[in-house]
Amino acid sequence: MNQKKVFYWVGGIILLAIAAYFLWPKNNNDQQITAKVKKGTFPIEVTTAGELIAKSSLKIEGPQGLRQIQIWQVKIQDIIPDGSVVDSGQYVATLDRSEISNKIKDEQTNLDKYETQMTKTRLDTSLDLRGARDELINLKYAVEEKKITLEQSKYEPPATIRQVQIDLEKSERALEQAEKNYKLKTQKADANMQEVWSSYMQAKRKLEQLMDVLNQFNITAPKAGMVIYRRNWDGSKQGIGSTVNAWENVVAELPDLSEMISKTYVNEIDISKIKVGQKAKIGIDAFPDKKFTGKVTEVANIGEQIQGSNAKVFEVKILINEFDSILRPAMTTKNTIETAVIPNVFFIPIEAIFSSGLSTYVFIKNGARIRKQQVIVGQSNDNEIIVKAGLNETDEVMLTQPDGAEKMKMSELPPDVIKKYQEKPSPVSPSGYHSRINKTKN
DSSP states (O other): OHHHHHHHHHHHHHHHHHHHHHHSOOOGGGGOOEEEOEEEEEEEEEEEEEEEEESSEEEEEOOTTTTTTTOOEEEEEEEOOTTOEEOTTOEEEEEOOHHHHHHHHHHHHHHHHHHHHHHHHHHHHHHHHHHHHHHHHHHHHHHHHHHHHHHHTTTSOHHHHHHHHHHHHHHHHHHHHHHHHHHHHHHHHHHHHHHHHHHHHHHHHHHHHHHHHHTTSEEEOSSSEEOEEOBOTTSOBOOTTOEEESSSOEEEEEEOTTSEEEEEEEETTGGGGOOTTOEEEEEETTEEEEEEEEEEEEEOSSOEEOTTSOOEEEEEEEEESSOOTTOOTTOEEEEEEEEEEEEEEEEEEGGGOEEETTEEEEEEEETTEEEEEEOEEEEEOSSEEEEEESOOTTOEEESSOOTTGGGSOEEOOOHHHHHHHHSSOOOOOTTSHHHHHHHHHO
16 A cells, blocks of 8 residues: 555656646746956957058050050950069060051051052153253244344344344243243142152051051060059959050059058948048958058048949058068958047947837846846947946846846836936947847847
């Protein structure tokens, strides 16, 4: 009988334990991730991705005089690989000769035409002037004959002598007119030859100019260095098949690797924090162990829009203080710009901040107890945010909402405390808790 009682008691206890396990409300608070409130110096930083470029570079230019020969753009037919190291005078690229070759053929045809025209004009002029000279000789002979006739007619009647005198005067006048005509023909011949000669020389000079430009279609390096492809307006590299225009006649570049810049873009909300002269830390994605320092040297005044996005960004340039031979243009960088340092403040992870309406609050865990506490926040960086009021250094906050958080009553701050900090509001970075809250709600 006693054994049966013991059996019943053990069975009952087991059933109660099983019922308690399945029916008793579970407490998930032990699974919550928490973080302690920190106190100390709080850095305000803006982190962006960037790309290395040389502070200065020597442009490898294409042929000079493209505009003079009315060629407005030329394609790159061949170019050495991006990042190739070359010596001074070494081959870099070849440009497409199709258009200039056609112009040379046309100009050679014009030159041949003007040369033929010049020969024809010279022959015509020679024939015309030869006929004019023969006529002058004949007229001179005619004048001599008239003079002889006049001398022989001195014994003739006066009427005959007068007739001979008139014939002599006509011959002399004809000779005089012929001499004047000869001079005019000579001047006309000179003018005709000069016109043809000018056209011929103009065509010849243009052909020589075309040949001079053609000789520049093989591009060589002006000095030793590393050849870097030029970037187009859309960021694409200017390689084989790209177009070089006559106004921006640059085929490639030779960067000065002794001074490098990280070019990055900052969103329009964070740009107000960025100032020239601020310190920065630069990491190279290709070499995670390498760390560099730098400072902001340039901040764009006008924003630009990222392709495929409505976001506006501003270009920022960071000069790297150190030199390292591993640094190469187009390497990806991670830039952390220190915009401010605030001493002696409380701060917690951004994930611990929640918002409802106009109230901002945290969940403070004290053992098994959880308290919903209103807080006033300040500035933030990528990971943490300043808490101006509502927390102590010994508090521990939860990074996720506990079960039943909506029903929990919030411990509100005194009105005078709220008023005190509302008089001097602090901006909150868009990378702070608001964006995280939106994601949580969604």
